[in-house]
Amino acid sequence: MVSASASVSAAAPIRLGMVGGGQGAFIGAVHRMAARLDGHYALVAGALSSDSERAKVSAAELGLDPERSYRDFEEMARQEAAREDGIEAVSIVTPNHMHYPAAKAFLEAGIHVICDKPLTSSLEDAKALVQVAKKSGRLFVLTHNYSGYPMIRQARRMVGEGDLGDIILVQAEYPQDWLAEPVEETGNKQASWRTDPQRSGVGGAIGDIDTHAFQLATFVTGLKTESVAADLDSFVPGRRLDDNAHIMLRFGASPNGRRAKGTIWVSQVAPGNENGLKLRVYGTKGGLEWKQEDPNYLWYTPLGEAKRLLTRAGVGANEAAAAVSRIPSGHPEGYLEAFATLYTEAAGAIRAMREGALPADLLLPTVEDGVEGMRFIQACVNSSRDDAAWTRLDSV
Secondary structure (H helix, E strand, C coil): CCCCCCCCCCCCCEEEEEECCCCCCHHHHHHHHHHHHCCCEEEEEEECCCCHHHHHHHHHHCCCCHHHECCCHHHHHHHHHHCCCCCCEEEECCCHHHHHHHHHHHHHCCCEEEECCCCCCCHHHHHHHHHHHHHHCCCEEECCHHHHCHHHHHHHHHHHCCCCCCEEEEEEEEECCCCCCCHHHHCCHHHHHHCCHHHHCCCCHHHHHHHHHHHHHHHHHCCCEEEEEEEEECCCCCCCCCCEEEEEEEEEECCCCCEEEEEEEEECCCCCCCCCCEEEEEECCEEEEEECCCCCEEEEEECCCCCEEEECCCCCCCHHHHCCCCCCCCCCCCHHHHHHHHHHHHHHHHHHHHCCCCCCCCCCCCHHHHHHHHHHHHHHHHHHHCCCCCEEHHHC
């Protein structure tokens, strides 16, 4: 998993392409802003939409050379790999079902891949993609952007250094309300594919936002999830995928044999919640609490002592937080900056690979992390179908 801070070498920008992300696509614009923020990339090519006219107009709006606006990702991978000035990396920002074929095409063409989560729409495709990535020798980054927040990096460092003692409890939640009504029936593009099993996969909310909560919990604690007991619901009548989930987790044993327990609640039908991702971690020596909607603060409570507020660039901030901070204390950093941290770290790794090396301190979510996320999704679905029976991730 590249602690490449903002100190990445100011070499020539990395030539970047994009698949998906044309007009009307939310996450494509986020990726483009994140790639630009620290100045390490230049977007030069794209297959921005499956609609040829929308792709053409989108490319023009972004200032791309018309000759490098492609009909589809296969043509793009083939032609860009043949150019001396072809792209070095590609961002894949399509609905889930297109992640596997697009990533496979670019990896096999020798091009690094930066892919939105979840990894694929099925566990079978995820497992196959691991083999493609390994064979290619190219970098594969999965953009679990919340792991790029400075105070999340601080929390991970504190857990690793034993400030919390042995971890015993992990609680994550991620409530939203934007799908509380059947907006997929109104032509909402973002809702329509997320609630469609053919494009999203077997998970609705658990694929869209629970994968973030799950990844964050394991990223900060370093724990491996062994089994889950999940209760999934589709509260909106007629919805084909889950829009709410309550999940219990059992983690593997720590070096001293202690086994932590966890819970995750995610919902896209909880009125009054916009993007309420939260993480709480408790150990034998203390606890931590972090909220995505107030991300520059981390609450730390040593056992038996008063609660302490740690800030991103203030007293108590550690080197892990400072390494991914850009601006002085009192000036908030947020969603786009966290996304940009992953792009900057990927740039550091790509430049190192140009010289035949890879940084040893990789913190980027990888293709293997993506497979673990897909195992989690499938295990939750299987558990819920079996009346919330405990289900091991290694059984799916």
